[in-house]
Amino acid sequence: MNAILKTEHLNLWYGQNHALKDINLEMPQNQVTALIGPSGCGKSTFLKTLDRMNDLVPSVRIEGKVMYRDQNIFDPQVDVTWLRRHVGMVFQKPNPFPMSIYDNIAYGPRTHGIRGKKQLDEIVEKSLQGAAIWDEVKDRLKKSALSLSGGQQQRICIARAMAVEPDVLLMDEATSALDPISTSKIEDLIAELKKTYTIVIVTHNMQQATRVSDRCAFFLHGELVEADDTEKLFSVPKDKRTEDYITGRFG
Amino acid sequence: MASESKKVQSKVQTARRLRDAVELLVKNIFFLCGFVAVASVLFISVYLVISGLPAMLEIGVTDFLLGDTWDGKNGVYGILPFILTSLAGTAGAVVLGVPMGVLTAMFLAKVAGNRVAAVIRSAVALLAGIPSVVYGLVGMVVLVPAIQKAFHLSSGACLLAAIVVLTVMILPSIINVAETALRAVPKEYEEASLALGATHTETIFRVSLPAARSGVATAIVLGVGRAIGEAMAIIMVSGNVANMPGSLFTPVRFLTTAIASEMNYATVGSLWRQSLFSIALVLFLFIMLINVALNVFIKNKKEG
Numbered sequence: 152m153n154a155i156l157k158t159e160h161l162n163l164w165y166g167q168n169h170a171l172k173d174i175n176l177e178m179p180q181n182q183v184t185a186l187i188g189p190s191g192c193g194k195s196t197f198l199k200t201l202d203r204m205n206d207l208v209p210s211v212r213i214e215g216k217v218m219y220r221d222q223n224i225f226d227p228q229v230d231v232t233w234l235r236r237h238v239g240m241v242f243q244k245p246n247p248f249p250m251s252i253y254d255n256i257a258y259g260p261r262t263h264g265i266r267g268k269k270q271l272d273e274i275v276e277k278s279l280q281g282a283a284i285w286d287e288v289k290d291r292l293k294k295s296a297l298s299l300s301g302g303q304q305q306r307i308c309i310a311r312a313m314a315v316e317p318d319v320l321l322m323d324e325a326t327s328a329l330d331p332i333s334t335s336k337i338e339d340l341i342a343e344l345k346k347t348y349t350i351v352i353v354t355h356n357m358q359q360a361t362r363v364s365d366r367c368a369f370f371l372h373g374e375l376v377e378a379d380d381t382e383k384l385f386s387v388p389k390d391k392r393t394e395d396y397i398t399g400r401f402g
Numbered sequence: 403m404a405s406e407s408k409k410v411q412s413k414v415q416t417a418r419r420l421r422d423a424v425e426l427l428v429k430n431i432f433f434l435c436g437f438v439a440v441a442s443v444l445f446i447s448v449y450l451v452i453s454g455l456p457a458m459l460e461i462g463v464t465d466f467l468l469g470d471t472w473d474g475k476n477g478v479y480g481i482l483p484f485i486l487t488s489l490a491g492t493a494g495a496v497v498l499g500v501p502m503g504v505l506t507a508m509f510l511a512k513v514a515g516n517r518v519a520a521v522i523r524s525a526v527a528l529l530a531g532i533p534s535v536v537y538g539l540v541g542m543v544v545l546v547p548a549i550q551k552a553f554h555l556s557s558g559a560c561l562l563a564a565i566v567v568l569t570v571m572i573l574p575s576i577i578n579v580a581e582t583a584l585r586a587v588p589k590e591y592e593e594a595s596l597a598l599g600a601t602h603t604e605t606i607f608r609v610s611l612p613a614a615r616s617g618v619a620t621a622i623v624l625g626v627g628r629a630i631g632e633a634m635a636i637i638m639v640s641g642n643v644a645n646m647p648g649s650l651f652t653p654v655r656f657l658t659t660a661i662a663s664e665m666n667y668a669t670v671g672s673l674w675r676q677s678l679f680s681i682a683l684v685l686f687l688f689i690m691l692i693n694v695a696l697n698v699f700i701k702n703k704k705e706g
């Protein structure tokens with residue numbers, strides 16, 4: 152098991168609030184790791200730490216290491232744009248840019264210096280196919296991405312993240328704003344994507360965690376209570392608190 | 403008992419009637435206030451057409467609009483120099499003021515720390531509140547001699563001086579409106595861009611600015627409106643001679659300043675005086691055009 156992302160004694164504070172407490176977690180390559188736990192347990196904070204999106208929050212303080220391919224991402228010599236290019240993120244609320252579908256997908260590659268029309272065309276098609284939305288939008292690439300449905304918009308966002316060819320995809324409750332049909336489409340997509348990418352998802356939905364993830368980590372009050380193979384964690388949880396949570400006794 | 407309850411009832415009814423009367427009165431006062439604005443616009447429009455059109459027709463619309471010489475005293479009424487000067491002055495102010503204003507707005511909305519932004523914002527608010535005659539005065543005393551010296555001119559009062567003054571004058575409206583538009587850009591867009599590995603600067607220019615484009619366009623049109631309508635500040639720095647705006651260093655006269663500077667000399671009832679009203683009509687049409695453009699932008703903004 153080759154962990155592409157790994158945290159070592161990761162602690163995070165928002166001002167005085169100790170939001171992540173000594174987290175040690177490995178996220179293996181080409182697997183889906185699901186982060187579960189009640190609201191406010193720190194799982195989204197943890198996810199945002201993995202591509203340093205927490206840097207944007209004032210008053211945040213981080214200790215410990217996040218290793219991406221044996222490189223500590225908090226190392227001063229690490230370029231955060233390099234990191235984010237390799238560790239992509241899909242947000243809870245679909246957030247396509249108010250531009251055409253094509254320009255949305257081409258945004259990342261253009262940012263990283265790809266200008267050739269033909270090359271961009273190829274990337275756009277490949278990414279949209281990868282996100283299983285090519286057939287739905289191929290005739291209207293010049294239309295605004297905001298004209299699509301929520302589920303389509305989210306797949307556009309996944310395609311947009313894929314267009315910069317990342318290693319890791321982070322998904323922050325990427326289906327919580329979507330209807331059941333769109334949700335199942337994206338779950339199918341995740342199963343497909345893990346062949347190419349390493350995926351970390353945050354989800355509130357435990358059925359979803361069992362459906363899509365290989366590994367599962369249970370967070371509570373900023374602590375990592377338990378992390379294991381999803382099947383094991385849901386059938387024989389080691390910790391009483393995990394058992395209480397997954398059987399719906401609280402949360 | 404029965405009469406008692408009747409009394410109470412009639413009291414209630416009186417109170418209700420009074421309340422309804424007050425409601426009606428307040429409603430009418432509101433309406434009246436709104437009507438004053440509408441009536442003023444209508445009155446000014448009609449008045450300008452009635453008082454401006456005859457002279458224009460008498461002189462001949464083409465001779466008036468395209469005539470390149472203006473000599474009101476001697477009955478030559480061609481206002482092309484004024485029109486071109488107003489257009490050139492406004493264009494110059496926009497070329498200088500829009501990038502400066504939009505960049506300031508981007509700085510305030512996306513880059514500056516709270517304290518720095520607060521200082522700049524209050525300076526901009528002050529700038530907006532300075533009376534235009536003060537702009538003119540400072541321009542006349544400081545800017546005009548500086549231009550004269552810098553370019554070795556016989557006089558520094560010229561188109562360039564007017565452009566510089568106009569640029570500073572339109573900055574506040576551009577900055578305020580553009581900043582508001584930039585602030586309204588959802589944070590999610592910017593996060594998405596950063597998460598793709600774009601830098602902060604790339605994100606501001608390639609996501610925030612395009613997302614705020616209709617607001618920024620509104621800001622520009624407002625700036626144009628302010629520049630083309632200004633008279634007091636530029637009358638003091640532009641030389642006020644009815645020349646064609648041949649170069650940046652030509653002393654020139656604008657549509658606005660032509661009216662302001664000659665109205666006192668033109669005899670009441672003369673064609674000269676009437677032709678000044680015609681200039682006002684032309685200016686008014688320009689302003690209307692700008693307002694139409696503004697409405698189009700605002701409408702586009704609402705539609706997304």
